[in-house]
Amino acid sequence: xxxxxxxxxxxxxxxxxxxxDNVSFKVNPGEGVVxxxxxxxxxxxxxxxxxxxxxxxxxxxxxxxTDITTLSKSKLRPIRKKVGMVFQHFNLINNLSVFxxxxxxxxxxxxxxxxxxxxxxxxxxxxxxxxxxDRVGLSHFAKRRADQLSGGQQQRVAxxxxxxxxxxxxxxxxxxxxxxxxxxxxxxxxxxxxVQERGLSVVSILHQMDIAMEYGERIIALKKGNMIIDESxxxxxxxxxxxxxxxxxxxxxxxxxxxx
Ligand SMILES: Nc1ncnc2c1ncn2[C@@H]1O[C@H](COP(=O)(O)OP(=O)(O)OP(=O)(O)O)[C@@H](O)[C@H]1O
Ligand SMILES: [Mg+2]
Numbered sequence: 573x574x575x576x577x578x579x580x581x582x583x584x585x586x587x588x589x590x591x592x593d594n595v596s597f598k599v600n601p602g603e604g605v606v607x608x609x610x611x612x613x614x615x616x617x618x619x620x621x622x623x624x625x626x627x628x629x630x631x632x633x634x635x636x637x638t639d640i641t642t643l644s645k646s647k648l649r650p651i652r653k654k655v656g657m658v659f660q661h662f663n664l665i666n667n668l669s670v671f672x673x674x675x676x677x678x679x680x681x682x683x684x685x686x687x688x689x690x691x692x693x694x695x696x697x698x699x700x701x702x703x704x705x706d707r708v709g710l711s712h713f714a715k716r717r718a719d720q721l722s723g724g725q726q727q728r729v730a731x732x733x734x735x736x737x738x739x740x741x742x743x744x745x746x747x748x749x750x751x752x753x754x755x756x757x758x759x760x761x762x763x764x765x766x767v768q769e770r771g772l773s774v775v776s777i778l779h780q781m782d783i784a785m786e787y788g789e790r791i792i793a794l795k796k797g798n799m800i801i802d803e804s805x806x807x808x809x810x811x812x813x814x815x816x817x818x819x820x821x822x823x824x825x826x827x828x829x830x831x832x
Contacts, residue, residue, distance in 0.1 A: 656739030
């Protein structure tokens with residue numbers, strides 16, 4: 573069981589946009605956190621820093637008691653594998669089968685192509701991929717092309733692919749934003765069931781307040797790159813959250829320019 577710590581994280585993009593401004597929080601093992609904030613508030617930037625796809629301007633990120641911002645690429649790889657991602661648009665490879673997409677999850681965040689990897693995938697990995705597909709209730713679609721599934725089914729395949737990587741922390745970037753309400757709830761139920769049964773930590777970006785309060789144990793909210801809420805859901809009042817979320821200056825689409 574590992575924890576995630578974000579300490580005084582600031583990210584200024586080369587064009588001067590300050591996407592994150594001194595953000596700090598900790599996610600304990602097994603905790604379910606919802607990350608709120610309107611367009612451009614820095615949510616995806618935060619996730620990209622945690623997965624090391626962006627380098628923070630200052631501050632650090634500690635995963636499993638290791639500061640990942642100073643690690644070499646080779647030392648970073650095993651830690652990156654502990655962080656599983658689920659995306660709004662599923663990010664499946666459309667012309668591969670459902671099974672192949674899940675098997676691909678074993679690679680984690682590397683650039684190896686599937687065609688280089690697949691012929692060498694062991695029987696053990698193949699069985700594991702089927703188990704992961706089974707867990708999301710889709711083993712009967714194993715041979716189907718990924719793009720021949722509904723959106724909700726594709727997101728379930730993406731969850732199976734994420735499980736294949738044996739993550740300990742799950743980051744979900746608007747996992748239900750492309751789904752209708754029924755499919756969205758099914759995906760949230762499945763994701764939350766899985767993270768709970770495995771004791772994983774999850775941070776999920778959501779825009780639906782009802783869902784956020786129903787599933788999250790804790791809510792973190794960003795506004796123009798600043799953290800404005802970090803509170804247990806039990807202590808948060810829905811009306812207060814609604815006011816904050818609907819305030820006009822909370823719906824800014826532009827990040828702050830550094831030094832502006
Ligand atoms: N590569 C980049 N270069 C310059 N600015 C960027 C870059 N990526 C994001 N930004 C800016 O940083 C700010 C935060 O963007 P980010 O994508 O993190 O927001 P978000 O909260 O995920 O928004 P959304 O809800 O629309 O997904 C925005 O002002 C955005 O325009
Ligand atoms: Mg985003």
